[in-house]
Amino acid sequence: MVRWEPGAGERLRVAALELYVRQGFEQTTVEEIARSVGLTERTFFRYFADKREVLFDPQNLLQEAFLAGVNAAPPTAAPLEMIASALATSAAFFPDDRRNWSRQRQSVIAANPALKERELLKLATLAAAIAEALRARGVAAQAATLAAESGTTVFGVAFTQWIADGEQRSLAAIEHEVLGELAALTTGLATALDRGPA
Amino acid sequence: MVRWEPGAGERLRVAALELYVRQGFEQTTVEEIARSVGLTERTFFRYFADKREVLFDPQNLLQEAFLAGVNAAPPTAAPLEMIASALATSAAFFPDDRRNWSRQRQSVIAANPALKERELLKLATLAAAIAEALRARGVAAQAATLAAESGTTVFGVAFTQWIADGEQRSLAAIEHEVLGELAALTTGLATALDRGPA
Numbered sequence: 001m002v003r004w005e006p007g008a009g010e011r012l013r014v015a016a017l018e019l020y021v022r023q024g025f026e027q028t029t030v031e032e033i034a035r036s037v038g039l040t041e042r043t044f045f046r047y048f049a050d051k052r053e054v055l056f057d058p059q060n061l062l063q064e065a066f067l068a069g070v071n072a073a074p075p076t077a078a079p080l081e082m083i084a085s086a087l088a089t090s091a092a093f094f095p096d097d098r099r100n101w102s103r104q105r106q107s108v109i110a111a112n113p114a115l116k117e118r119e120l121l122k123l124a125t126l127a128a129a130i131a132e133a134l135r136a137r138g139v140a141a142q143a144a145t146l147a148a149e150s151g152t153t154v155f156g157v158a159f160t161q162w163i164a165d166g167e168q169r170s171l172a173a174i175e176h177e178v179l180g181e182l183a184a185l186t187t188g189l190a191t192a193l194d195r196g197p198a
Numbered sequence: 199m200v201r202w203e204p205g206a207g208e209r210l211r212v213a214a215l216e217l218y219v220r221q222g223f224e225q226t227t228v229e230e231i232a233r234s235v236g237l238t239e240r241t242f243f244r245y246f247a248d249k250r251e252v253l254f255d256p257q258n259l260l261q262e263a264f265l266a267g268v269n270a271a272p273p274t275a276a277p278l279e280m281i282a283s284a285l286a287t288s289a290a291f292f293p294d295d296r297r298n299w300s301r302q303r304q305s306v307i308a309a310n311p312a313l314k315e316r317e318l319l320k321l322a323t324l325a326a327a328i329a330e331a332l333r334a335r336g337v338a339a340q341a342a343t344l345a346a347e348s349g350t351t352v353f354g355v356a357f358t359q360w361i362a363d364g365e366q367r368s369l370a371a372i373e374h375e376v377l378g379e380l381a382a383l384t385t386g387l388a389t390a391l392d393r394g395p396a
Contacts, residue, residue: 078386079383150384183387
């Protein structure tokens with residue numbers, strides 16, 4: 001979820017994930033993580049608030065990518081076209097050489113309810129930021145929330161598929177397909193609602 | 199989120215919310231909650247795992263209502279028609295005389311990140327259960343996840359509106375409107391995707 005750059009933060013990130021995968025998140029201490037790359041606990045806490053945060057993007061780069069995508073859409077774009085643009089921009093964040101890292105990270109998160117909670121909060125925060133960007137572009141409040149939440153849903157479903165065993169397609173390609181599936185699912189919904197309860 | 203019935207569990211629930219609203223979630227102890235209704239801490243823990251759980255439906259009655267709605271839809275129903283049916287069933291869980299309780303509960307949750315995380319996990323668990331019910335009814339895996347997540351999104355947006363200041367409409371009426379808005383948002387999306395990036 002962060003740009004791949006050298007430096008202590010990135011070394012700690014890599015070391016933490018390796019330890020979480022090997023011996024479990026609960027069983028790993030901050031001291032161990034720091035020591036494994038020749039750093040101190042104190043340095044760790046200069047980069048991350050806690051043991052959970054090391055698995056998340058601390059600088060909100062992913063959120064910035066989403067918002068840049070919303071703002072890159074043309075003035076005439078419908079709300080979900082702004083979302084499609086945001087998804088395309090954010091996909092650049094997950095090149096194919098990050099897929100294995102993402103797989104390992106997700107396996108750690110899935111095994112730990114506290115990490116799962118933190119991830120859901122991050123996604124909800126992302127959705128709220130996207131909704132705000134849509135509103136700033138003139139989308140009505142409720143429509144903005146719905147579109148933003150649909151966007152993070154598509155992102156989540158596509159991301160899960162991207163890290164599935166054997167998946168080879170790019171995240172952008174999968175997102176495009178999932179957006180199409182969402183469109184197909186809602187086709188006919190307006191008619192069905194007018195018809196009343198099935 | 200729970201059936202309104204007498205008994206210790208319900209008394210603890212009412213007392214807890216009152217204390218959380220009055221003095222804050224962090225500042226309230228389990229002992230205080232129990233004492234305020236003449237019960238012991240030990241009794242509290244017979245009903246709830248922790249201080250957070252007292253704000254959530256411990257018996258998964260809401261989830262059961264959603265699943266009953268999915269299964270009540272006719273065999274020919276499209277995935278989002280099953281979702282519409284689930285939303286209608288679940289709305290019965292929130293009659294108008296629960297609105298004020300729900301408002302207070304939400305104000306406590308919004309003020310506390312740990313509660314917000316717990317709520318998001320509950321919603322994600324609900325979405326996963328709905329997706330499973332859709333798959334059991336023959337919906338393809340990815341479509342089931344998308345439809346279920348869209349359903350909890352609509353539920354969340356409608357619920358937020360239901361407890362908004364001055365809102366008078368029933369939850370069912372609002373859900374119907376929000377579903378219609380989702381349908382309107384996605385109209386034209388398939389065409390826009392075929393056209394390529396805007």
